[in-house]
Amino acid sequence: MTTGLELRSKITSDGKLELSLEEVQVPEPAAGQVVIRVEGSPLNPSDLGLLTGPADLSTLVAGGTAERPTLTANIPPERRAMVAARLDESMPVGNEGAGTVIAAGAGAEALLGKTVAALGGSMYATHKIAPAAACLPLPDGATAADGASCFVNPLTALSFPETMRMEGHKALVHTAAASNLGQMLVKICQADGVPLVNIVRSAEQVKILKDLGAQYVLDSTTPTFKADLVDALAETGATIGFDALGGGPMAGDILAAMEVALNRTATTYSRYGSATHKQVYIYGGLDLRPTEIGRNVGLSWGTGGYLLTYFLQKAGPEVMGRLRARVAAELKTTFASHYTAEISLAEALNPDTLKAYSRKATGEKYLINPAK
Numbered sequence: 001m002t003t004g005l006e007l008r009s010k011i012t013s014d015g016k017l018e019l020s021l022e023e024v025q026v027p028e029p030a031a032g033q034v035v036i037r038v039e040g041s042p043l044n045p046s047d048l049g050l051l052t053g054p055a056d057l058s059t060l061v062a063g064g065t066a067e068r069p070t071l072t073a074n075i076p077p078e079r080r081a082m083v084a085a086r087l088d089e090s091m092p093v094g095n096e097g098a099g100t101v102i103a104a105g106a107g108a109e110a111l112l113g114k115t116v117a118a119l120g121g122s123m124y125a126t127h128k129i130a131p132a133a134a135c136l137p138l139p140d141g142a143t144a145a146d147g148a149s150c151f152v153n154p155l156t157a158l159s160f161p162e163t164m165r166m167e168g169h170k171a172l173v174h175t176a177a178a179s180n181l182g183q184m185l186v187k188i189c190q191a192d193g194v195p196l197v198n199i200v201r202s203a204e205q206v207k208i209l210k211d212l213g214a215q216y217v218l219d220s221t222t223p224t225f226k227a228d229l230v231d232a233l234a235e236t237g238a239t240i241g242f243d244a245l246g247g248g249p250m251a252g253d254i255l256a257a258m259e260v261a262l263n264r265t266a267t268t269y270s271r272y273g274s275a276t277h278k279q280v281y282i283y284g285g286l287d288l289r290p291t292e293i294g295r296n297v298g299l300s301w302g303t304g305g306y307l308l309t310y311f312l313q314k315a316g317p318e319v320m321g322r323l324r325a326r327v328a329a330e331l332k333t334t335f336a337s338h339y340t341a342e343i344s345l346a347e348a349l350n351p352d353t354l355k356a357y358s359r360k361a362t363g364e365k366y367l368i369n370p371a372k
Contacts, residue, residue, distance in 0.1 A: 002026045004126035005370070007345055009051050010090045011075060011083050017055040019071040019349055020064070022090065026127040029105035034132050036116060040148030041097030041123040042337065043348075043357045043366040045284060051093045053086075054079035057358055060351045069349040094123030094368070098138065098147035108132035117147040124345065126370045136324060142331055148367060149180070149337040152308065154327045156283070157184040157335075159311045160242050161194045162319065167279065171195035173233070173241035173254055176286055177217070178205035178362045180337050181244075186214045187334045195236035197229070199250070205362060220250070226257060233261035239276060242306065244284030251280045251303055252293035259298045273298020281306035286360060340364045344372040 004026045010018045029035050043051075055073040064070035075083065098117040104110075116135040122128060138147040164172050174185055177198035186209055189196040197216040198209050209217045216232045218225055232238075239262070241254045255278050262274035278298070282291065283306040293303065312320050327335050340363075347353055348368050357366040 002127070005345055006092050006122065006126075007051075007094070007124035007348060007368075008090045009053070009093050011053055011055075011087055013087045015075040015077065015080055017053060017071075017073045017075060019051070021068050021345055021349070024125070027129065029103050029108065029129060031106040032108055032132055033105045033129055034101045034108050034111050034116075034135060035103040036097075036099045036118060036128040036130060036135075037102045037371060038097050038123055038125055038128050039099040039144035039369055039371045040342075041094045041368045041370070042149045042152075042339075043368060044095060044149075044152050045286070045360050046152065047093055047095055047124075048358055048360065049285070050091060052354070052358060053083050057355055060354065062349075062351050064349075067346060069346055071349050071351060071354065092122035092125065094125065095119065095121060096149065096151040097123035097128070097368075098144040098150070099128070099371070100144070101135075102127075104132070111135060111137065114138075115142065115144055115147065117150045119151040124348070124368055124370065126345075136328060139328060139331060145339070145342070145367060145369075146331055146336070149365075150327050150331060150335060153181040153337065154184060154335040155312070155323055156308045157181050157188055158323045158326065159308060159315075160185060161188060161192060162315065162323075163281075163306075163311060164194070164240050166315075167240065169238070169240040169279070171197070171236040171238035171240075173197040173199065173238050173280075174244075175199045175220075175241070175250055175254075176201070176244035176284065176362065178208045179244070180365055183209070183212060184335055186212050190214075191334070195238060197232045197236055197238050199229070199254075201362075208363075226253060229253070229257040230260045233257050234264050239278050241280040243280055243282050245287040246282045246285045247287035247289035247291055249292040249294075250287070251282060251291055252297065254280050255297040255301050255303075256294060259296065259301075273300065275300055277301065279303070283307070337365065339367040342367045342369050342372065344368070345370050347372075 059074040096119045101111045104112045115138045118130045258278040278301040
């Protein structure tokens with residue numbers, strides 16, 4: 001048995017966020033298990049929801065030592081109810097990552113020495129125990145950094161057109177579309193012949209996607225955005241959207257534009273609006289305001305939360321295997337991730353660095369390398 005370090009997040013009952021590096025025991029792997037020396041784990045928005053929760057990051061206070069830094073911050077009283085279930089629990093963080101298999105239990109020996117990716121939490125750590133069946137061996141020549149982000153963003157991007165087809169739609173809309181995930185989705189839809197309407201928030205982001213060959217890229221900050229959106233939806237026939245913002249009027253604007261686009265081809269008037277179902281799934285929380293949906297969307301529409309885990313449970317093992325195989329085959333092309341910086345576990349608890357990766361800015365993605 002060896003020891004390692006693990007990044008932990010705790011919210012105390014008196015309303016404090018506490019981040020620290022804890023020494024943990026790394027047991028010998030049981031049958032069917034492996035021990036991974038973690039060499040790369042991305043800081044995804046979904047990780048930040050657990051890492052910092054609803055803390056007020058302007059109140060960050062650094063402590064500890066250079067090797068074992070700590071951070072504390074206040075949780076505003078009005079936000080504490082949303083984290084009541086995790087009070088005083090020290091929680092490991094990190095949804096996905098990759099590294100080298102350094103020990104293997106019975107039946108898993110074939111992975112020994114291999115570079116693999118894994119999903120399942122606790123990846124912001126020097127070591128990870130994982131079921132061998134849950135590991136994805138990386139192609140020859142691929143590094144841990146290449147494979148660190150090969151689950152959450154790639155599988156989520158692949159799940160969007162899968163959901164579109166499963167629910168009977170023929171084209172889709174995506175917001176915050178210049179992100180790493182959004183660029184993957186552009187490439188997927190191009191390869192699969194799926195019409196895609198991309199919504200971004202600046203002229204620079206428009207250029208990023210146009211340079212990738214995207215046909216429909218709309219800047220939501222322009223005066224003509226809503227009219228341009230209707231035109232794009234009418235041309236593509238998109239009736240399903242995936243919204244990374246969550247709050248504010250965007251989901252409602254998409255549904256309203258879908259309704260106008262559908263009514264362009266209506267042959268008769270209905271007081272209830274188009275009978276074609278319109279759907280927007282919210283899969284992110286870049287905008288923490290309430291979701292605003294007006295009464296101009298007709299009566300055949302829906303919104304709902306969207307999580308990759310739930311999609312995979314519904315889709316089943318055959319679909320999961322097919323999508324994983326595609327990710328492995330296109331790891332350095334369609335599903336390549338680009339990082340702003342590679343940081344150590346200790347550097348992840350530097351106040352300025354934490355504030356930088358907590359911005360969740362488009363084009364900025366950080367990689368934790370616990371072996372650094």
